[in-house]
Amino acid sequence: MEHLSNKRKVSIMIAIMAAMFFSAINQTIIGVAMPRIIAKLGGMDYYTWAITIYLLTSTVATVLVGKLSDIYGRKPFVLVGIGVFMLGAFLSGFSKDIIQLIIYRGIQGVGAGIIMSTAFTAVGDLYAPRERARWTGLMSGVFGLSSVLGPPLGGYIVDHLDWHWVFWLFLPLGIVAFIMIMTLFPKVERRPGESIDYLGSLFLTTTIVPLLLAFSWAGEGEGKYAWGSWQIIGLFAVTAVSLIIFLLVEMKAKSPVLPLSLFKNSVVTVSNLSGFVLNAGMMGAIIYVPFFVQGVKGISPTYSGYVTMPMSIAMIVTMGVVGQMIARTGKYKAKAIVGLIIMAAGMVLLHFMGVDTPIYITIIYMCILGFGLGISMPVFSLTVQNAVEPKQLGVATASSQLFRSLGGTIGIAVMGTIMGQRMTSKMTELFAPAAGTAQQVPMDPALAEQMQEFLNPQALLDQPKLEEFMSGLPVDMQALFNEFLEKVREALSYAVTSTFLAGAIVTVAAVVLTFFLKEIPLRSEKDAKPAAKEAAEGKRAGFSKPRTDS
Incomplete structure (x- = not known):
């Protein structure tokens, strides 16, 4: 997509950053508000789950979607990510108890993981490496901006409004980002000859989830387990076994979810x-x-x-x-x-x-x-x-x-x-x-x-x-x-x-x-154009020059 006009690229990047800000602000705004929300819903014993589940689902979604977006293109996944995140946020505001909140936060995490994975990758689709630096800095700044605005805004909402608005306030921004991505982001055809690595995806998930749970639950304090407890040791054991199986699967997979050659x-x-x-x-x-x-x-x-x-x-x-x-x-x-x-x-x-x-x-x-x-x-x-x-x-x-x-x-x-x-x-x-x-x-x-x-x-x-x-x-x-x-x-x-x-x-x-x-x-667009021209001339002459600049 590096061939698009600069105006079109900028418009797409604004849409992507709007989606990222929508995801990031919803996370930082909740941090301050969560104690008050738990006080309203009850279930203090499950407090850490409301945070852990988001981390688990977003991490797993991030790595699984990476390969899928290489096959099918970024656009459908950015749209799905925004849609799933909005659904999770909307439902979270209707939570009647802590269990419902945990489930809906898990849905939010899936959406957030998809958004973050595809957003940063989309920059690589749109720009040559040197131009990416400018946008990567700006996109990283979106997280900083959300961390500045989120906490005081979350505190204000729970002090002056109903807590439900913590989840609902930025839903209109999500709708705007969805429409912008749908209309501006170019569609990419599915890459031929690629298959989905279901087995690798399964064992990658069973490697990541127990590992994150082990580190989230280990330590001291309420709801924690000692590092030497059977629960933590058991989770690490599941992680180790799953990792070994995952590596064996990936070595034989036709289109691995996480290529070991990387x-x-x-x-x-x-x-x-x-x-x-x-x-x-x-x-x-x-x-x-x-x-x-x-x-x-x-x-x-x-x-x-x-x-x-x-x-x-x-x-x-x-x-x-x-x-x-x-x-x-x-x-x-x-x-x-x-x-x-x-x-x-x-x-x-x-x-x-x-x-x-x-x-x-x-x-x-x-x-x-x-x-x-x-x-x-x-x-x-x-x-x-x-x-x-x-x-x-x-x-x-x-x-x-x-x-x-x-x-x-x-x-x-x-x-x-x-x-x-x-x-x-x-x-x-x-x-x-x-x-x-x-x-x-x-x-x-x-x-x-x-x-x-x-x-x-x-x-x-x-x-x-x-x-x-x-x-x-x-x-x-x-x-x-x-x-x-x-x-x-x-x-x-x-x-x-x-x-x-x-x-x-x-x-x-x-x-x-x-x-x-x-x-x-870092290669720039100026470097890319002569290389592309040279490759095209080589192709017409019956040979192609191997790629060495990336």
Whole structure:
């Protein structure tokens, strides 16, 4: 589709970004609103399922659709993705209980996975690699924009409107995106000689699902299983067996869902591994920033969104600028390395924060992290697309999305375990010498039990309830309780900042991996036209020149 007019391409890209924004904003807007929705529907024990099911279905859909879109073209899958996502969002708003919400969120996840897989691949259909850089930066910025607008908007809706509107508010945008894609996106004929790899798809699914479940459920806390429990070990065992069978199936499949030959390409392998490690460090650290802002610094959820907003803005602006730079020069390796180094530096600085760190310092450190993310994030999808033949764009892009999703999930789980262990050890250390002090103060047993309920990290995240409890305490107890509370706050600060250090170490590993990335200069449309002309002349002369520029 590189032959289309520039005006037509821009129109299609606007439609694609509208579809992406529709999917992304619906995800970020729900994060803040979900606790209130669960409070209305009930079923707190199933809270994590409402999040996990979306992750599972979107990840599986992403990788399965990659190959199918190579065969049938992107257009039908973009349309199906938007339609399925809209259906899931519409039904979610009508949920009567938590089970219905989980089912409908699963439908949403399928739609989101299809949209994300085909959207990034469509850029490869429309533009030569160098021009993709500009659009990849802008598309990545869509995620940043949704992360800026989503949380405060979600909080406003559940505070001032009915929670159903969290799911329904952006449905008109989905309809607009659907119509634009249907009218503007060119239809592509089915590629002949290709068959669907049903068996490979089945065992790929049975590899991904238990793996994600294992990392989502392992750890400490309510609804979690110990890493050594039979449930987690069993899930890892199913993953291992399914992976072996999947590899055997793919080696014999006529048209494999995830061609193993793809990973013989060192650029694809290194890029996917770098993306995996990058997301593990990034998601594993960023997901716990609100714990520090709200729990340690005592900032309300509404205002914590404004605290994290500068980081998102820094990321969006940097993505746009770096995308333009890559499009102009065709070079990307040095930028990826610099971006990852800045990311690691930002996480190290976040590690050195404490209870007394001013909030403006936290914002500065987060902006540094945002700049690093903005530089490095757009690169690895580009490198994968630039290293494969056009007929493999879909499956190659899907593999990139798969590795990123797996990295993010595993990173969150591992960092959560680190935080839990650090929290436990620090609480033990801080409260051991305080035990004698507590015995010196006469205290009603019932009151002591109530105080104990509030001396935990979760209580710090509900400041209004905490303040209400403190105001009801006797005056002589308030000082003691506040002293204990400061120890909990210190323990939470120690635990959360430990995840930032772990994230920095993981990001350094991504830097090392990126040094092994072979840089293939990005081909531009100007390069493509002479090559196409030369190939056509060669064909008329009875021979064709082998393709070497992608």
